[in-house]
Amino acid sequence: MLSVLPSIDQDVANLAPEFRALSIVVEAAPIANPDIxxxxxxxxxxxxxxxxxxxxxxxLAAWADLFRKFGAKPQRTPCSAEALRKRVLRDGSLPSIDPVVDLYNAISIEYAVPVGGENIEAYVGSPRLAVADGTELFDTMKEGAPAHEYPDSGEVVWRDDKGVTCRRWNWRQGVRTRLSADAKHMWFILESLPAMPLEALTEAGDKLIEGLQLMMPGAQIESALIGSDVTI
Incomplete structure (x- = not known):
């Protein structure tokens, strides 16, 4: 089983001392039941x-307030859970993307919790939640072509030793570590603030794990609670 030890830099812990998240690592098996x-x-x-x-x-209001604390404008760049929820309220549904992506989007929508899914084999070093200095490389797509950009100085990002993997905490995922159903090792992060009950976060993680096990029987899965005041 691949070990993943995400960390939270002290500057982020100072910004959001009650932030907590579920880190879920999956050694995937072939997808047998994509309809799940x-x-x-x-x-x-x-x-x-x-x-x-x-x-x-x-x-979601708590996430918007937190985004403002590090200079983001949640009306323009909302947290991932709010962006998905707005699309559902507007359109009534979401289009299918990929079985694994659909599953973790479902958890995010149902529980109003940002959920990230990453191909952990694409990481260089361990995931780290940090405050950017503005020089870190972020790979993305613009007008259908690969492109690079940089976070704002002071922006909270997920990153590894090579660069940024997700901008504005959980707003936009990079291309390099993007997850799809053919990944062999997957990492999910369910991110919450105190406005979401801890038991609801646990329930969301359990439901994600259950869905993954039903979809890919034989997958090996481990989970851990992380946070500035939580020991992995």
Whole structure:
């Protein structure tokens, strides 16, 4: 089993001392039941249409406040969970992308929690939540072509030893570590603030794990709670 030890830099811990997240590592197996993901996504969209989780609005508002603390504008670059929720409320559903992506998007929508999915084999060193100085490389796509850009100085990013893997905490994922169903080793991070009950975060992680096990029987999965005041 591949070991993944994500860390949180002290500057981020100072900014959000009550931030906590579930780190889930998966040694994948062949996908035998891809429909599990589509069904989960449909259920999640229906849940949002029916009103969603009781803590959803408060949790997303807390993320918006946190984004403002490091200079981001959540109206223009919202956290990933809010961006997905807005699309569901506008369109009624989300298009299918990939079984694994669909599954973790379903968890994000249903629980109003940012969820990242990464191909951990593409990482150079371990994932780290850090404050950028503005010189870190971020690979992305612009007008359908590969492109590079840099985070703003002071921006909170996920990164590894090579560069930024996700900008503005959980707003935009990079191309280099992007996850798809053919990845052999996967890493998921479910990120929460106190407005989301801890038991809800645990339930969201359990549901993601259950869906992965149903979709790819034989997958090996480990999870751990991380945070500025949590020991892995």
């Amino acid at each position: 993901a589509r069904e989960a996504l449909d259920r999640a969209c229906q849940s949002v249409a029916a009103g969603g989780a009781s803590w959803a609005d408060a949790h």
